[in-house]
Amino acid sequence: MTSLLPSPSSADSVVSVNGLTRRFGSRIALDEVSLHVPRGSIFGLVGENGAGKTTLLRHVLGLLRPEAGIVRVLGLDPVAEPVEVLSRTGYLSETRDLPDWMRVDELLRYTRAFYRTWDANYAEELRRQFELPPDQRIRSLSQGQLAKAGLLVALAFRPELLVLDEPSSGLDPVVRRDILEAIIRTVAEERRTVLFSSHLLDEIERVCDYVAMIRAGRVLLAGRLDDIKAAHHRLHLRFGATPHRPPRIERALSLCGGGREWSGVFYGDRPLLTRSVEAVGAEILEEEPVSLDEIFVARSSSGWSEAPYQES
Amino acid sequence: MQLRIHPSSGVPIYRQVVDQIRYLITSGRLAPGAELPGIRALAEQLLVNPNTIARAYLELERAEMLMKRHGAGTYVAESPRKLTRNQRASALTESVDALLMQAAQLGVGYEEVVELLEERHARVTSNTP
Numbered sequence: 507m508t509s510l511l512p513s514p515s516s517a518d519s520v521v522s523v524n525g526l527t528r529r530f531g532s533r534i535a536l537d538e539v540s541l542h543v544p545r546g547s548i549f550g551l552v553g554e555n556g557a558g559k560t561t562l563l564r565h566v567l568g569l570l571r572p573e574a575g576i577v578r579v580l581g582l583d584p585v586a587e588p589v590e591v592l593s594r595t596g597y598l599s600e601t602r603d604l605p606d607w608m609r610v611d612e613l614l615r616y617t618r619a620f621y622r623t624w625d626a627n628y629a630e631e632l633r634r635q636f637e638l639p640p641d642q643r644i645r646s647l648s649q650g651q652l653a654k655a656g657l658l659v660a661l662a663f664r665p666e667l668l669v670l671d672e673p674s675s676g677l678d679p680v681v682r683r684d685i686l687e688a689i690i691r692t693v694a695e696e697r698r699t700v701l702f703s704s705h706l707l708d709e710i711e712r713v714c715d716y717v718a719m720i721r722a723g724r725v726l727l728a729g730r731l732d733d734i735k736a737a738h739h740r741l742h743l744r745f746g747a748t749p750h751r752p753p754r755i756e757r758a759l760s761l762c763g764g765g766r767e768w769s770g771v772f773y774g775d776r777p778l779l780t781r782s783v784e785a786v787g788a789e790i791l792e793e794e795p796v797s798l799d800e801i802f803v804a805r806s807s808s809g810w811s812e813a814p815y816q817e818s
Numbered sequence: 819m820q821l822r823i824h825p826s827s828g829v830p831i832y833r834q835v836v837d838q839i840r841y842l843i844t845s846g847r848l849a850p851g852a853e854l855p856g857i858r859a860l861a862e863q864l865l866v867n868p869n870t871i872a873r874a875y876l877e878l879e880r881a882e883m884l885m886k887r888h889g890a891g892t893y894v895a896e897s898p899r900k901l902t903r904n905q906r907a908s909a910l911t912e913s914v915d916a917l918l919m920q921a922a923q924l925g926v927g928y929e930e931v932v933e934l935l936e937e938r939h940a941r942v943t944s945n946t947p
Contacts, residue, residue: 547869548867683865686865687862687865690861690862690865690866690867690868691858691862693867693868694857694858694861694862694868707826708825708826709825711825711826711831712823712825712831712865712866712867713865713866713867714867715867715869715870732830732832735828735830736830740828791923792919792923794828795827795828795829795830796828797825797826797827797828798826799826800828
């Protein structure tokens, strides 16, 4: 049965990344990234293409060696103990690379050989649910079927940790729904953990407990989704007099408007915000909740990388 | 039980679930003693995190709108907790203030607001069995 939100102590983290840095040539791909994925959570990595999400996930899987910093998965170093880590971690890459000359049933038999915990009944159940014909060649599958086949292979050995890199990239809404359902079912059973990246914030907002926003290799913001949302507000303001230039207000992440009325995304407790708004001679007309999408845009453009929710 | 979730509305999803279930109960569409779907089933139906549903159910249990029967699911409470008149009024004050403020901003007069309230009241209560 599902328990309430797990506590975010690093002791119970399934994935724990501390000060991870990685360069490709002179380009810095990850810059002192730290994050902790609590057991039983759905953790979403948000960021634009090229922000470093895939590079981060490849370190988690032990496919890349940290240049600096420490990565632990299920308490183990994934570079030093790849077999143990990968036998307990399901992975779906964005490119969904599967052996394309195999048939679906051959893919299942082939993959089964790698996993002690492979559950053939579950694999068959997923194959039917995903409507994958056993005799079809991988190369002739549609994009959606390919994603489902990749997901099947990542789920059928009931991994403790499921890592998905942009699972809904390029898929139609019906297949996206199947994938989200599979993610939800994964954590609902047996406190398994999901770490996935997506640029679809709507999707992240639906299913995640925890979120990390990544931009240009740095963590802009990380924490419990509810906390992040509760700490951000859209405020509509009216100034006593028209400001001469765009106003600067403490704790405003973005601001637009004109004349005496301006609105923007703010960060902080409501009493604190009232004070900073009053300090510039304005009053709050209205307050609205903001979506994760708005928070991300506001944070990205403000370049404000203070990460008050980063777990220690 | 039909709920509608709007992930990008800005309102936290657990809050949307709480508000909608509360509405279904107070409007009588969910009768006392009715069984609610399990956490996992509702999470899959709505495509949201199971923890979110667990949190919403817990909040409704604390408000004594729902009750858990030992190992046998979650039900609408038989006799929802009686609030004092003051408690009931203060629970509504915030919404009333917001309504009045919005009406003023839109230039909708007080009488018009009352008319609208009556109209909506008729609509909502007609759904009650």
